[in-house]
Amino acid sequence: MYTRVVRLCDADDVSTTVAGLLLERLLELQASQPIVHVCLTGGDTANAMYEKFAELADGSELDASKLQLWWGDERFVPATDPARNSLQAITRLARTISIKSADTHMMAAADGRKDPHESAAEYEAELGSTTFDITLLGIGKDGHVASLFPNHPSSDPTSRGVIGVTDSPKEPSERISLTAGSLKRSHEVWYLATGTGKAHAVSATLDGDPRLPGSQIKGDVATVWFLDQGAAEELPPQYTCAF
Numbered sequence: 001m002y003t004r005v006v007r008l009c010d011a012d013d014v015s016t017t018v019a020g021l022l023l024e025r026l027l028e029l030q031a032s033q034p035i036v037h038v039c040l041t042g043g044d045t046a047n048a049m050y051e052k053f054a055e056l057a058d059g060s061e062l063d064a065s066k067l068q069l070w071w072g073d074e075r076f077v078p079a080t081d082p083a084r085n086s087l088q089a090i091t092r093l094a095r096t097i098s099i100k101s102a103d104t105h106m107m108a109a110a111d112g113r114k115d116p117h118e119s120a121a122e123y124e125a126e127l128g129s130t131t132f133d134i135t136l137l138g139i140g141k142d143g144h145v146a147s148l149f150p151n152h153p154s155s156d157p158t159s160r161g162v163i164g165v166t167d168s169p170k171e172p173s174e175r176i177s178l179t180a181g182s183l184k185r186s187h188e189v190w191y192l193a194t195g196t197g198k199a200h201a202v203s204a205t206l207d208g209d210p211r212l213p214g215s216q217i218k219g220d221v222a223t224v225w226f227l228d229q230g231a232a233e234e235l236p237p238q239y240t241c242a243f
C-alpha cells in the first residue's frame, strides 16, 4: 500500500491528467476482470474531470458494460434537482459513454422518502460488501470528503456502511454518504484537489490529522493525490513528485 502525490500545474491540468489516467486504468482493469466497480464523487473538481473523461472515452476501447458506477455521497434532493451529484456526473459521462441505468447505482432521491436515513439504508443494502476498484474523492476546504465532515456527527465512529447526513455544513444540508468504512473498501483511492483554499486540508489530511475523515480513507493498494500547485502549496518538499 502506498501514497503518491502528483503535483500538476493548474486545475485544467488536474482534470485532464486524471481523465487520461482514469481511462488508462479502466482499460487495464476491464482487460483483466469482468466487472470494474468505480465510486464517483461530486463537486466542481470532479465534474471538470468527468467532462474531459467523456471526451477521451469517445471512440475508445472502454466497455461501459463492464462498469458499475457507485457514488460516495449524494445530496438528498428531488431526483431532477440539478444539485444531485449523480445527475451532474451522468449528464457529463453519458454524453459519449453508453452507460445502462442498471449499471449506475444512484442513491435514492428525496422523492417519496421521509429522510436521508431511509435512502442511506436502501443504499447500504444495495452496496453490500462491494469493494471498489477505484474510488474518486474531492476534498473540502474544511477537510470533508464525500459528506463526512470534521467535528460533525457525520464523522462519528459507526458500524454503518452508509449514513444519512443532516445539517451538513456544505449545502444542501441533507445528504447521504458512504462512511469511512465503506470508502476504505477500495483498492485505489484517488483524491482530486485544486486551489490554495484546499492547501491546508490536503496537507493536514496527508499528515494524518485524526480529525479529518480523509486521513483514514486510503486504498488497500494505492492512494493518489492529484493536486495543482495551489492545493499542494503547504506540502513539505518530500511530497514533491513531478509527474
Ligand SMILES: O=C(O)[C@H](O)[C@@H](O)[C@H](O)[C@H](O)COP(=O)(O)O
Pocket: 041, 042, 043, 044, 045, 046, 073, 074, 075, 085, 137, 138, 139, 140, 144, 145, 146, 147, 170
Ligand atoms: O457532494 C459534494 O459536494 C461532494 O461530494 C463533496 O465531497 C466534494 O467532492 C467536495 O466538497 C469538493 O468539492 P469541489 O470540487 O466543488 O471543491
